[in-house]
Amino acid sequence: xxxxxxxxxxxxxxxxxxxxxxxxxxxxxxxxxxxxxxxxxxxxxxxxxxxxxxxxxxxxxxxxxxxxxxxxxxxxxxxxxxxxxxxxxxxxxxxxxxxxxxxxxxxxxxxxxxxxxxxxxxxxxxxxxxxxxxxxxxxxxxxxxxxxxxxxxxxxxxxxxxxxxxxxxxxxxxxxxxxxxxxxxxxxxxxxxxxxxxxxxxxxxxxxxxxxxxxx
Amino acid sequence: xxxxxxxxxxxxxxxxxxxxxxxxxxxxxxxxxxxxxxxxxxxxxxxxxxxxxxxxxxxxxxxxxxxxxxxxxxxxxxxxxxxxxxxxxxxxxxxxxxxxxxxxxxxxxxxxxxxxxxxxxxxxxxxxxxxxxxxxxxxxxxxxxxxxxxxxxxxxxxxxxxxxxxxxxxxxxxxxxxxxxxxxxxxxxxxxxxxxxxxxxxxxxxxxxxxxxxx
Numbered sequence: 001x002x003x004x005x006x007x008x009x010x011x012x013x014x015x016x017x018x019x020x021x022x023x024x025x026x027x028x029x030x031x032x033x034x035x036x037x038x039x040x041x042x043x044x045x046x047x048x049x050x051x052x053x054x055x056x057x058x059x060x061x062x063x064x065x066x067x068x069x070x071x072x073x074x075x076x077x078x079x080x081x082x083x084x085x086x087x088x089x090x091x092x093x094x095x096x097x098x099x100x101x102x103x104x105x106x107x108x109x110x111x112x113x114x115x116x117x118x119x120x121x122x123x124x125x126x127x128x129x130x131x132x133x134x135x136x137x138x139x140x141x142x143x144x145x146x147x148x149x150x151x152x153x154x155x156x157x158x159x160x161x162x163x164x165x166x167x168x169x170x171x172x173x174x175x176x177x178x179x180x181x182x183x184x185x186x187x188x189x190x191x192x193x194x195x196x197x198x199x200x201x202x203x204x205x206x207x208x209x210x211x212x213x214x215x216x
Numbered sequence: 217x218x219x220x221x222x223x224x225x226x227x228x229x230x231x232x233x234x235x236x237x238x239x240x241x242x243x244x245x246x247x248x249x250x251x252x253x254x255x256x257x258x259x260x261x262x263x264x265x266x267x268x269x270x271x272x273x274x275x276x277x278x279x280x281x282x283x284x285x286x287x288x289x290x291x292x293x294x295x296x297x298x299x300x301x302x303x304x305x306x307x308x309x310x311x312x313x314x315x316x317x318x319x320x321x322x323x324x325x326x327x328x329x330x331x332x333x334x335x336x337x338x339x340x341x342x343x344x345x346x347x348x349x350x351x352x353x354x355x356x357x358x359x360x361x362x363x364x365x366x367x368x369x370x371x372x373x374x375x376x377x378x379x380x381x382x383x384x385x386x387x388x389x390x391x392x393x394x395x396x397x398x399x400x401x402x403x404x405x406x407x408x409x410x411x412x413x414x415x416x417x418x419x420x421x422x423x424x425x426x427x428x429x430x431x
Binding site: 045046047048049062063064065066068069070075081082083084085087088091092122123124125126127128129130133134159160161162163 | 240241242243244266267269270289290291292293294299302311313314315316318319322333334335336337338339340341371381382383384385386387388389390391418
């Protein structure tokens with residue numbers, strides 16, 4: 001299983017029936033492919049849709065039914081559409097149960113940087129700052145390292161997305177929670193030992209005596 | 217509300233005007249108005265919109281034609297030309313969190329001086345802004361935004377100017393319609409008064425100054 005699939009499958013197990021969930025672009029989008037069979041959630045697209053469904057087949061798309069990247073999507077029965085003020089009222093107002101976002105860095109206190117690399121990549125924050133500020137639960141989906149360097153760092157060197165602590169980081173090596181403000185290793189990927197994770201992580205990790213393996 | 221032909225509507229917009237433009241990645245953008253702005257070569261525009269779309273689509277056409285002096289948007293990542301013009305110093309870009317941007321426009325249209333939002337507290341978005349504590353929680357004071365013109369795109373307009381929108385093409389449109397000094401609308405279909413039921417009108421007729429006729 002490749003890194004992205006491990007991450008997406010593990011995060012899909014966080015979904016509970018009835019949740020309103022917002023998925024960011026990149027690995028987070030893949031989570032929709034692994035919703036457990038007995039679970040039914042509402043996916044929100046921040047351009048104004050609850051009930052986002054799969055990409056329609058060729059010839060069945062509509063120019064006014066799109067996701068936040070402008071790509072065609074479908075709307076499931078029970079879907080609703082609304083303007084951007086409502087969409088961000090849902091996000092900022094704590095009505096979104098869970099958001100899954102990509103990350104550039106997460107520090108050992110659970111703070112996320114995911115919207116710019118000064119001088120290199122300045123795409124704009126889009127909805128990321130509102131999502132991290134307002135969603136009930138924030139899950140970060142990212143690879144553990146980039147070019148051999150840990151993305152889970154002591155202190156973010158990149159501009160923060162929010163001061164709000166994220167709840168969970170899922171990588172291809174581990175699940176890390178930020179209980180009591182401290183990065184804690186709570187699961188490892190199949191075949192990965194806690195010491196492997198510690199070696200690949202710059203941040204100080206609390207490692208409990210018993211760390212279970214991810215269920216995928 | 218007056219009906220107006222497309223060239224005459226765009227002729228009212230002077231060089232240097234500020235424009236609120238509807239749409240999200242060009243979905244729900246008044247494409248005909250954008251094309252006419254390019255054809256008439258209106259320059260030094262300030263554009264307030266969610267994003268600058270991509271080259272060849274929606275606001276991306278204004279970017280490619282070099283007509284924009286300043287952009288206030290939440291995302292420019294899918295238009296490399298915006299980033300090139302920003303880096304070259306040809307276009308000023310203010311990046312604003314999306315929920316803050318729409319609320320600043322809503323405040324502008326709803327007669328408010330601004331809004332208090334927790335988004336951006338403690339980040340570089342806070343620079344130069346007032347932090348206000350309410351009941352022990354920190355918020356940023358984000359000021360209202362208005363523009364000389366709001367360029368709105370609807371699905372349905374009736375002859376009196378009532379508007380209804382389609383699916384995800386709604387996005388910023390009903391909010392910007394409230395915040396333009398002059399509000400110009402286009403619609404996919406223009407229908408007799410009464411076809412849009414009162415409950416289904418999203419933007420009420422008196423908000424619209426000009427409805428561009430369909431060909």
